[in-house]
Amino acid sequence: xxxxxxxxxxxxxxxxxxxxxxxxxxxxxxxxxxxxxxxxxxxxxxxxxxxxxxxxxxxxxxxxxxxxxxxxxxxxxxxxxxxxxxxxxxxxxxxxxxxxxxxxxxxxxxxxxxxxxxxxxxxxxxxxxxxxxxxxxxxxxxxxxxxxxxxxxxxxxxxxxxxxxxxxxxxxx
Amino acid sequence: xxxxxxxxxxxxxxxxxxxxxxxxxxxxxxxxxxxxxxxxxxxxxxxxxxxxxxxxxxxxxxxxxxxxxxxxxxxxxxxxxxxxxxxxxxxxxxxxxxxxxxxxxxxxxxxxxxxxxxxxxxxxxxxxxxxxxxxxxxxxxxxxxxxxxxxxxxxxxxxxxxxxxxxxxxxxx
Numbered sequence: 086x087x088x089x090x091x092x093x094x095x096x097x098x099x100x101x102x103x104x105x106x107x108x109x110x111x112x113x114x115x116x117x118x119x120x121x122x123x124x125x126x127x128x129x130x131x132x133x134x135x136x137x138x139x140x141x142x143x144x145x146x147x148x149x150x151x152x153x154x155x156x157x158x159x160x161x162x163x164x165x166x167x168x169x170x171x172x173x174x175x176x177x178x179x180x181x182x183x184x185x186x187x188x189x190x191x192x193x194x195x196x197x198x199x200x201x202x203x204x205x206x207x208x209x210x211x212x213x214x215x216x217x218x219x220x221x222x223x224x225x226x227x228x229x230x231x232x233x234x235x236x237x238x239x240x241x242x243x244x245x246x247x248x249x250x251x252x253x254x255x256x257x258x
Numbered sequence: 259x260x261x262x263x264x265x266x267x268x269x270x271x272x273x274x275x276x277x278x279x280x281x282x283x284x285x286x287x288x289x290x291x292x293x294x295x296x297x298x299x300x301x302x303x304x305x306x307x308x309x310x311x312x313x314x315x316x317x318x319x320x321x322x323x324x325x326x327x328x329x330x331x332x333x334x335x336x337x338x339x340x341x342x343x344x345x346x347x348x349x350x351x352x353x354x355x356x357x358x359x360x361x362x363x364x365x366x367x368x369x370x371x372x373x374x375x376x377x378x379x380x381x382x383x384x385x386x387x388x389x390x391x392x393x394x395x396x397x398x399x400x401x402x403x404x405x406x407x408x409x410x411x412x413x414x415x416x417x418x419x420x421x422x423x424x425x426x427x428x429x430x431x
Contacts (some may be wrong), residue, residue: 096410104278109303110428130282242409255283
């Protein structure tokens with residue numbers, strides 16, 4: 086039986102842990118799909134590495150990170166992109182091809198108001214029993230946590246960007 | 259410039275996040291080495307998948323998980339295995355071949371008394387500036403956190419094993 090996993094919190098490591106889980110599944114010969122919400126940058130390590138491995142598909146449905154407040158005029162564009170991600174997730178969850186489906190940053194998309202709580206709850210509720218679903222992003226709601234089987238909060242203890250160290254290629258992306 | 263990362267806490271996702279970080283680095287063509295402390299089981303997803311990718315080496319130096327208290331007669335065997343891991347880590351850190359070295363469960367090895375705090379601090383202090391070092395395991399000390407650039411605590415919010423769900427192949431290992 087498959088499980089539903091939520092990786093939330095303000096610390097680094099949520100997407101990395103999702104990718105690592107995908108890597109394990111691929112080791113056993115299973116098919117994995119990762120749909121990245123909000124993200125639109127294809128020049129990232131996980132996309133480059135996924136091309137070298139059979140069985141790992143990554144699809145970005147985002148329009149780049151939506152900056153709350155500052156970016157109101159583009160709200161509709163980001164909402165449409167997020168809903169495209171939800172529609173794709175429904176289709177892929179129902180198709181039965183995947184052992185693991187990762188919906189990366191889907192919870193952040195909810196937290197900044199691009200999608201509704203119900204959009205996510207429906208996905209968890211309707212996942213096929215044999216498959217595994219992994220959702221990442223800041224700000225998981227109580228109901229999401231209630232619906233999921235495994236929840237880890239990534240808590241920031243120390244962040245190098247605050248010391249002036251920039252994002253490192255091959256580590257942060 | 260490279261950074262030093264600690265992933266600690268009682269929640270799931272520490273080793274997964276380490277593997278995901280390795281995957282990103284490999285995407286950019288960098289060499290990655292993961293030394294697994296305490297672990298001795300080769301029938302795991304990350305080892306199977308690493309064989310399919312160039313540039314990702316995994317070496318296990320453990321003798322299986324050391325059960326505190328119950329396993330006193332084997333303490334010396336586990337301590338020796340952990341020290342073998344430390345020696346190997348020193349050698350590999352100094353060799354300059356790797357963009358990223360992961361010392362998986364090294365902090366757990368410290369927490370259960372197999373190695374000393376100083377063994378870990380020396381590694382962080384002496385890592386070459388251009389390389390990245392990632393340490394995982396429960397129970398990082400204050401000094402370790404002080405020495406590292408990035409620290410995330412993986413906090414358990416909900417764990418499926420408590421609901422009676424067993425470890426899932428391709429997800430947990």
